Amino acid sequence: MKSRILIFALIVSVLTACAPSANSSTSQNGIQIEQARIVVPGSVTPMSGMNMNSNSTPMAGMNMGTPSLAGYLVIKNTGSADDQLLSASADFAGMVMLHKSVVDSNNVATMQEVQSIDIPVGQTVTLQPGGFHIMFMNLKTTPQVGSKITLTLVFQKAGTISVQADVTSE
Amino acid sequence: MNSRRPNFRVPLFILAALVVIAAGALVYERIKTPTYYGSVISPPKAMPGFTLQSANGPVSLDSFRGKYVLVYFGYTSCPDICPITLATLTEALAKLGTKEAEEFQVIFISVDYKRDTPQISDAFAKKFNSNFIGLSGTENQINLVTQEYGIYYKLNPPDPATGFYSVDHTALVQVLNPQGELILIWPFGMQPDQETSDLAALVSR
Numbered sequence: 001m002k003s004r005i006l007i008f009a010l011i012v013s014v015l016t017a018c019a020p021s022a023n024s025s026t027s028q029n030g031i032q033i034e035q036a037r038i039v040v041p042g043s044v045t046p047m048s049g050m051n052m053n054s055n056s057t058p059m060a061g062m063n064m065g066t067p068s069l070a071g072y073l074v075i076k077n078t079g080s081a082d083d084q085l086l087s088a089s090a091d092f093a094g095m096v097m098l099h100k101s102v103v104d105s106n107n108v109a110t111m112q113e114v115q116s117i118d119i120p121v122g123q124t125v126t127l128q129p130g131g132f133h134i135m136f137m138n139l140k141t142t143p144q145v146g147s148k149i150t151l152t153l154v155f156q157k158a159g160t161i162s163v164q165a166d167v168t169s170e
Numbered sequence: 171m172n173s174r175r176p177n178f179r180v181p182l183f184i185l186a187a188l189v190v191i192a193a194g195a196l197v198y199e200r201i202k203t204p205t206y207y208g209s210v211i212s213p214p215k216a217m218p219g220f221t222l223q224s225a226n227g228p229v230s231l232d233s234f235r236g237k238y239v240l241v242y243f244g245y246t247s248c249p250d251i252c253p254i255t256l257a258t259l260t261e262a263l264a265k266l267g268t269k270e271a272e273e274f275q276v277i278f279i280s281v282d283y284k285r286d287t288p289q290i291s292d293a294f295a296k297k298f299n300s301n302f303i304g305l306s307g308t309e310n311q312i313n314l315v316t317q318e319y320g321i322y323y324k325l326n327p328p329d330p331a332t333g334f335y336s337v338d339h340t341a342l343v344q345v346l347n348p349q350g351e352l353i354l355i356w357p358f359g360m361q362p363d364q365e366t367s368d369l370a371a372l373v374s375r
Contacts, residue, residue: 042297
């Protein structure tokens with residue numbers, strides 16, 4: 001009897017250990033996604049320490065103090081056809097857009113919404129600070145640093161892919 | 171002629187030459203100008219004082235004399251460039267050492283006078299480091315200070331669907347010495363190690 005329990009426990013623990021780490025890499029329909037993260041600056045929760053002075057009411061719909069957050073990730077096209085990232089979404093944000101930051105030769109930073117991001121066959125596209133990024137706005141809640149958030153991505157060919165994104169402070 | 175007497179002359183000469191070379195290298199190390207990763211402004215450029223709004227009332231640049239001031243212009247609704255710049259500054263200062271880091275004051279100035287109140291600007295800056303100061307101002311004050319600091323900015327028209335607008339702005343960190351003179355500029359893309367190196371070079375002067 002004891003040995004059966006032992007064997008059972010062993011099997012369970014081996015299976016658990018072998019379960020794919022949801023964070024490291026997600027591969028689906030020719031698209032591989034890695035290092036998905038959402039940056040919430042600072043280790044202090046944004047809403048604390050805020051002076052809720054009624055004289056400083058911001059524009060309606062803007063979350064005071066944390067109006068937008070950025071998401072970054074690495075996308076690899078391991079399939080046989082060019083693909084495009086069309087959109088992204090997450091429960092904590094009412095609106096999610098794809099953006100590209102550009103800093104020109106005069107050091108002027110601009111940001112533009114893009115309708116899609118090309119992921120050509122065989123290529124790796126990195127969404128990173130200063131370049132393409134996912135922009136989360138109309139925040140319903142602020143993700144906790146150290147937690148994971150389900151990020152849903154929609155690709156033209158690969159379809160809908162959900163990944164677990166780390167919430168980091170930088 | 172006396173073959174017993176050892177000849178000290180050659181080794182002595184070599185020794186003397188080595189001492190002179192070593193001394194020369196030491197002197198050179200002391201007097202040479204340090205290399206900076208950022209762009210050096212030489213001669214230092216006296217920057218005009220400015221008055222802006224802080225979370226605790228009006229503030230003028232003069233009040234920071236005696237410290238190096240690291241000035242960055244941006245806006246708090248910026249998800250990408252501004253957070254990474256302030257995060258890099260935070261990391262650079264952390265690598266420097268507590269005592270040396272005290273000589274530097276980071277000031278974040280929001281050019282987004284429509285959305286960013288002094289409280290919002292300060293809260294944003296303090297997310298990165300409780301010693302950072304965030305300022306904002308009226309449209310006139312922002313126009314004046316950006317002009318004085320050679321900073322371009324533009325509040326873009328809002329997106330009709332979301333109401334959100336982005337702000338174009340010069341993304342540089344300007345380093346002022348304790349006398350309020352501009353001495354160094356860090357363009358966007360500086361790494362924390364590079365900034366730490368520049369900061370260390372400044373305090374060792």
